[in-house]
Every structure is written in C-alpha cells, then in structure tokens.
Amino acid sequence: MLIVQKFGGTSVGDLERIQNVANRVSQTLKQGHQVVVVVSAMSGETNKLLSFAEHYTQTPERSEVDMLLSSGERVTAALLSIALNAMGHPAASMSGRRAGIVTDSVHTKARIESIDPQPMRDELAHGKVIVIAGFQGVSDKGQVTTLGRGGSDLSAVAIAGALEADLCEIYTDVDGIYTTDPRIEPKARKMEKISYDEMLELASLGAKVLQNRSVELAKKLNVNLVTRSSFTNAEGTLITKEENIMEQPLVSGIALDKNQARVSLGGVIDRPGIASDIFTRLADNSVNIDMIVQTLGHDGKTNMDFTVPKTELLDAQKIVDQFVAEGEISECSYDENICKVSIVGVGMKSHTGVAAKAFQTMALENINIMMISTSEIKISMIVAEKYAELSVRSLHSAYSLDR
Ligand code: ASP
Ligand code: MG
Numbered sequence: 001m002l003i004v005q006k007f008g009g010t011s012v013g014d015l016e017r018i019q020n021v022a023n024r025v026s027q028t029l030k031q032g033h034q035v036v037v038v039v040s041a042m043s044g045e046t047n048k049l050l051s052f053a054e055h056y057t058q059t060p061e062r063s064e065v066d067m068l069l070s071s072g073e074r075v076t077a078a079l080l081s082i083a084l085n086a087m088g089h090p091a092a093s094m095s096g097r098r099a100g101i102v103t104d105s106v107h108t109k110a111r112i113e114s115i116d117p118q119p120m121r122d123e124l125a126h127g128k129v130i131v132i133a134g135f136q137g138v139s140d141k142g143q144v145t146t147l148g149r150g151g152s153d154l155s156a157v158a159i160a161g162a163l164e165a166d167l168c169e170i171y172t173d174v175d176g177i178y179t180t181d182p183r184i185e186p187k188a189r190k191m192e193k194i195s196y197d198e199m200l201e202l203a204s205l206g207a208k209v210l211q212n213r214s215v216e217l218a219k220k221l222n223v224n225l226v227t228r229s230s231f232t233n234a235e236g237t238l239i240t241k242e243e244n245i246m247e248q249p250l251v252s253g254i255a256l257d258k259n260q261a262r263v264s265l266g267g268v269i270d271r272p273g274i275a276s277d278i279f280t281r282l283a284d285n286s287v288n289i290d291m292i293v294q295t296l297g298h299d300g301k302t303n304m305d306f307t308v309p310k311t312e313l314l315d316a317q318k319i320v321d322q323f324v325a326e327g328e329i330s331e332c333s334y335d336e337n338i339c340k341v342s343i344v345g346v347g348m349k350s351h352t353g354v355a356a357k358a359f360q361t362m363a364l365e366n367i368n369i370m371m372i373s374t375s376e377i378k379i380s381m382i383v384a385e386k387y388a389e390l391s392v393r394s395l396h397s398a399y400s401l402d403r
Contacts, residue, residue, distance in 0.1 A: 001166040006156035009043035011230035022083040038156040041072025062107035073133035096136035103137035110145035115162035153214040161221030171230035176237035179401040187402035195242040251345035251399040267330030270297035
C-alpha cells in the first residue's frame, strides 16, 4: 500500500519524539508499504516564530510571515529525514515547492490549486521515503505561501489525493473520534468508522483532531482518512465514504455547541424581502447565522428567531437595532444561556422515529426544547445551557451509544 502519514506538532515536539516518529515510519516500511510523511512544525514553534515578527510590528508583510512560518515545518522535515537515513532508510525531505504544491497568492491563507505528483513519484521510484514540510506551497509568482493555521492536515490530504494513496493517517495525541466528548460522558466509545458527512456534522467532536477543511477535501478527493495517536498502538477512526461502512448505526454521535446565542425578533413587518434584508445585512457584517425559525405571520407581522455564535452576538444586536430604528421590527430579545445539542447519523435517512426518540428523551428529563432543526443526517435542538451535559448524556444512552 501507499500510505501518507501526517504527524502533528505534539508528535514531533522534541528530538526524542521525532525519533519515535522515525521508528513508526520504519515499522510501516518493514511491513512492505511505501510511505510519504507530512510533518507539522514542532509544537509551539509556529507561535514562537509569529511572536518574533511581532517584536517589530503588529502588521508584518504577509509574504514575509509566510517565509518565516514555513521554516518551522522544514526544520521538522529535515530532522526526520536525517533520523530515517541514520536508521538505514533512504529518505529525502521536500519543501512544499519541491513537492509540487502550487497555491494562489493569498499569503497566510493560501488555497492549494494543483499538485504535480511527479517529483514525489520519482523519489518513491528510487525506493525513498519522502518527508514533506506541511502547511506550505508556492504561489504561481514563485513565492512561498502557507495554508492557514492547522494547514498541514490539508497538505497531507491533498498529497494523498494527488498520489492516489490508499490511506492518509493523521497522527495526533488523541486516539480517534468518540461518540461524544468523553469529558462529558465517560462512557463515550471510540468509533471504528464514520462517513465524511457525519464527521463534518460532528465537527465539534473532531475539533482537536483534524481541521474541517481537510475532511471536506478528503471527501472531494475520496481519500480514506484515519485519525490515530502517535503515542499508542491503538487503531484509530477511519473516515471514509458512506458506501464503505457496512453496518450503519442509526446514530453515530452526539455533538454539543456551547458557542450559541439566540436572537428573537417580534413584530417583524411581514413583507416580501424582509428576510432577505435582515439576513443580507447580517451576512455583510460577517455575522454567521445557524438556525432560523420564522412563525406564520398574522396582522401583517411575524416573528423570527435565529442563533449566532456567542462571540458575534454584539454585532448582530447592532444590526437588529438598525431595523428597529427603521420601524421594521418592534421587539427584540437575546439569550446567551443556550446551547445546541445535535444527534448525527446516516442511519436516520432510512429509519423513522429517530427524532421522536430525541424529543421523548428530553421530555423524560424535563428539558424544554426552544428550537429544532433537522437535516437528512442531523437533528439539532436548542436548550438552556445549564442542561447541556445532561442532554448529551441522556441522548448518548437513549441511542445506546455506550454499548
Ligand atoms: N504549524 C502550523 C500551525 O501551527 C500548521 C500545522 O501545525 O498544521 O498552525
Ligand atoms: Mg495541527
């Protein structure tokens, strides 16, 4: 098999850990696989480099920031390659440029435009392990670019896609994706397999494990992703196409989002275009809207409720005030003490009663549901924040995720 192995900052945090990574790569090679390694900078290194730049100015040129930050990943790549060579495994390190990763010119947040796999294929053909500096590429103007914080996951997925690798393993200090946050429910279990779409909906459970952008890219390029720990030999969680998962559980996991606030608008003038006006102005001011509920209007007025990230509530309030001043909205209220609990599973596409069970579970616990929204594979409920943990635990056991 051709395997891409990506090691994050903590996995390459010091020289001894880089040696551990070399040992792990060596094991994989001895099993007869071809390996392409992608590395992050040693943990803390990117922040340290950034702080160096900020010693001079709060606004360093972005192209210089890229020149600076990209060096962190190169250090790790070169050291790992040296360690592998010293163990008798012919290895070659490559910068993003050498690995053929071409991006746009949006410095510090570049997007990958293309990858020429030939230089990597040539080295592989010579029997070498390739160690690639993650998080970086080269713009069509020939300048070094970086892909945004946490971007080495993206490098790994893109490279796996370009090389049509059989597997892309993302190594961190967490051993996989759990059915819910184990700090809330100690009975949470590690999932063996999960589909791309479920993983995207369960983003909060994977937040510390991998970037959402890389899951989206893996889905697009059809890359089989595995998240696992570099500190244990435990099998990780495979993130793959829905069709590759034979036994679909009804519900795969329960996610919790505490960064939610509710905006309630009353006496909204019920005319064509009002929703467009309100939500366009919110969007123009970079307020992200999640759930929206509009009730049936009467007497020319209607009610609208929606949620925004807590951190964007002040911005939302300012916009709502404008509409109040313009006479389009007569009442507004805000609630920051809420949270969103979501049940995710592809099994709900083909089974009935999943939502009813969620509502029964909340009723049994006497938890009031303020808003509900559903998609093909997700049911989300807004409840008071003080019931966050209780909701998660009750739902987790209601769908037998602890067994
Ligand atoms: N070193 C970069 C960062 O800290 C990229 C990465 O680790 O994925 O954001
Ligand atoms: Mg990372």
